[in-house]
Amino acid sequence: MEYLEFEKPIQDLMEQYDNCSLVGEESGVDVKLACAQIEDKILEKKKQIYGNLSPWERVQLSRHPQRPYTLDYIAGITDKDSFIELHGDRNFADDKAMIGGMAKIDGKKVMIIGTQKGRSTKDRQYRRFGMPNPEGYRKALRLMKLAEKFSIPVITLIDTPGAYPGLEAEERGQGEAIARNIFEMVQLKTPIITYIIGEGASGGALGIGVGNKVYMLENTWYTVIAPESCSSILWRNWDHKEDAANALKLTPKDALDNKIIDGIIPEPLGGAHNDSAVAFENVKQSILKNIKAFSKFTGKELETQRQDKFIAMGQFKG
Structure with missing residues (x-):
């Protein structure tokens, strides 16, 4: 350990x-x-x-090297051998930082999409530290559209420090790809249930994060920028990352209080890596509960509910 x-x-x-x-x-x-x-x-x-835990300590816990990643959750919550990974954006390439495919959870069909980090040095490079390129977001959108066609719920699992910031990503339209996903997701006529399972940073997270319900696990964070990056912009160094974490209001409790998310999924004492089976079961039960609840909605009702949810964010009564 x-x-x-x-x-x-x-x-x-x-x-x-x-x-x-x-x-x-x-x-x-x-x-x-x-x-x-x-x-x-x-x-x-x-x-x-x-x-x-302070906000910065929670950030550290969300990055714990033994914390379960998207593929671990898929293995832990789906029926045995039911996950079929689908590849490619049908345009440029298959992004290994973004994975997705069809699966069953207690016999119910779902489309699972998520950002995937690596554990070894080689795997981290292969997965690009969980930072998707434009083709990753376009693959995710392709899978969402496929799920919509067959009225299959979409489950998204977010654990990313942000979209890949490389020159080649910008050349291939990183901003447009994320914006297109947001535009299309608010109109999708099938349920979208989103879970922040680790880091949830910036547009890299929001590109697959427009859900009818959005949840954060207990030891995760979700905000517009990482504390280190915020510190480097405001103070020109990383020395104030703890101050930035406090100011960003990035914890699950902050997000719930500000009505950014719909609930907090409890983790085992010490974090999901201490007893991953418990974390998997908590997420699984939340998914099943939401699938059942949204099965009563029409496609138009799902679209309207999702749009109203995000339009209401940032509105406060004095």
Whole structure:
């Protein structure tokens, strides 16, 4: 298990627990009581730390290298061997940072689309750190249109630091591709259910994030710009990234309070990587609940509900 800087007290207690168990095994002494006391301290420390996370600490947790990614969620929530990945935008290439395909969840057909990061150095380069090119957004739109044709719900899973900022992406119309997706998604006549499972940054996230319902997992963030980038613009360096994280109101609670999202999906204590099966089940149950609720809507009603939801954002009564 890898530990973040603010998790060091937990790491120290875990090492004490391991040493306690080892002493018991090697010496034959009954140390169950001592180990149990350390376990209680570990649980107490976890509740203390994870119950009082700062926005910047939540950003760090969303980027934990062992956190489950889109393909992990697909494997964890879909019926066995039901996912069929579909490739290419029928125009330029197949973007490995954006994946999608048909699947079944408890026998119900869905189209799942999401941004995918890599774990190894080679895989990170292959997936471009989860930053899609224009062809990735065009592939996503192609799959959404296919789902609309057959009245299949669309599930989008977002975990991206933003759209790919390279010159070649701009040459191929990065801005237009994201804008086109937003334009088409607000008019799609099939349910769209969106989940922020890690990082949700800028237009890179919004390009597949226009849903009838939008949810954030407990330890994720969703805002117009990453804290480091915000700090570099305002203060000309990354030293104020924590201040930027506080100011951006990027946590799930902030987004829910500001009516940007519709709900927060709970995670296991310490983050989704601590017990991914629980995180998968929580997301799965939310998907099934929404599929059932939206099955009663007509295509026009789905379109209207989605448009009204996003038009209402940013409207406040004094």
